[in-house]
Amino acid sequence: MTTPVDQVSALAGAQGSADWPLMDNYGARSRTMVRGEGVYLFDAEGKQYLDFTAGIAVCALGHSHPELARAVAEQAHTLIHCSNLYLIPQQVELARKLTALSGLDKAFFCNSGAEANEAAIKLARRYAWSRGETKRTRIVSLPGGFHGRTLGALSITPKPAYQEGFHPLIPDCFTPESLSAVVDAIDERTAACVVEVIQGEGGVRPVPQDLLRDIAARCREQGALLIVDEVQTGVGRTGTFFAFEQVGLKPDIVALAKGLAGGVPAGAVLARAEIAQALTPGSHGSTFGGNPLAMAAGNVVVDIVRQPAFLAHVRQVGAYLASRLRPLVAELTGAGLMWGFSVPDARAFVARAAEAGVLLTAIGEHRVRMVPPLILEEAHVDEMVARLQRAGLL
Ligand SMILES: Cc1ncc(COP(=O)(O)O)c(C=O)c1O
Structure with missing residues (x-):
């Protein structure tokens, strides 16, 4: 039986074509996310990603929060x-x-x-x-x-x-x-x-x-x-x-x-x-x-x-994230769990990071943004840095 996800994957090549039913304002998307758990997203092929986009600073509690x-x-x-x-x-x-x-x-x-x-x-x-x-x-x-x-x-x-x-x-x-x-x-x-x-x-x-x-x-x-x-x-x-x-x-x-x-x-x-x-x-x-x-x-x-302990956690993990990134990237700015840094080609960086299992967003030509779920732990930061380093991005 063909599931809706299979149908979308089968149609992926047709994005932007005359018979594609969506308007083209988001351009072509190469990945189809079907499931989320905590700070992880899973695509239609079952690949797991560390989600440092959180739906563009939306999923504060991560995915599938009970x-x-x-x-x-x-x-x-x-x-x-x-x-x-x-x-x-x-x-x-x-x-x-x-x-x-x-x-x-x-x-x-x-x-x-x-x-x-x-x-x-x-x-x-x-x-x-x-x-x-x-x-x-x-x-x-x-x-x-x-x-x-x-x-x-x-x-x-x-x-x-x-x-x-x-x-x-x-x-x-x-x-x-x-x-x-x-x-x-x-x-x-x-x-x-x-x-x-x-x-x-x-x-x-x-x-x-x-x-x-x-x-x-x-x-x-x-x-x-x-x-x-x-x-x-x-x-x-x-x-x-x-x-x-x-x-x-x-x-x-x-x-x-x-x-x-x-x-x-x-x-x-x-x-x-x-x-x-x-x-x-x-x-x-x-x-x-x-x-x-x-x-x-x-x-x-x-x-x-609003719990003081939760906000303290955001500050603490955010400070850890910044401390791991600062020696490795240029022009790191932000606060809490909202950080940006500069790269020569932000789109290429984000595409390679996704290949390496880390979801990021590009803002403009040269800035990369990290806005992970606020439930992020230090171990996830280490995992993100390791994945990007393995890919030669940091
Ligand atoms: C500061 C700020 N204001 C407004 C908006 C627009 O929000 P929405 O996309 O939910 O309309 C955004 C979205 O990125 C934003 O960052």
Whole structure:
């Protein structure tokens, strides 16, 4: 009997051809992953990989985590979805946890990072509008930033290759040419400035702490909001629940997604109460956002990740990972379990690493990123280094 996996493998050669049913936006994929266990993924041929991508910084608890799997299965047997026409208790529970952790007051749930940033942009504009500041519409973002692919999120993602062919983007989004020009770009027309503490898609590049501090001060001075995009850095990825905790920022709005529900699609926007009140009934929404299935998963992930011992583990294994890599690679930057380094040809490096049984991601031409599951152990780090060394990559 032909299984679906066999069918996909048989069709693999046809990717991109006229009769291939998927759009070509991801290009051709050479591997088909069919199973995951802890920090390992297995492809359709049964080959085992050490997963240092975690679904691009998503699978915080690794794959097939028993508690997460149980909660998702139980919720699926009880109620997957009912819409926000009805109160969803698991949303209230997760909102309480996230507001307590962030020091913010209110949460809105959506399904992805782009949607979280989209909602954050809308919230910032709507807040200014609700105060009668109708000319305060500008959203300032940082060179090297990445905030997602919806038209709004793309408008604050200043990468020509991503924006090409999609103009006109949404009006009044501005990214200066250089980081040093960001502070001056924030003025009385600015609704919000959006920052990442560590620019993930930008190459795992930490934004200098004094610049973040100056941006926050300028926002306060000019009456603009500070949005911290924690889509990639949040939910323990950098060794604290939020990366902003490590740099002393006090955001007005936080965008979250990726790790939040461990792989079940979920995003969130957190905000101060005064700002959140701008979203009056009917002003924003999402059919799927915060549904019982996603919230059941999110509550399990957050309950585990917020434990001080779990976060200490991320810091400890992260420090070990950095200590093993630092002598072997160039320009290693990052924190916790989010690291990037430079190579001459990132795509070739990642392809050879996969051959050697280590999954990594290339960001741009020269940067390689490691964002493994947060349950990673030091022994996995040793195994990863050994596999890459055997392949002549380190
Ligand atoms: C910082 C940041 N913001 C937003 C996004 C977009 O998230 P999503 O792909 O879930 O829309 C990403 C994705 O890589 C990200 O790293």
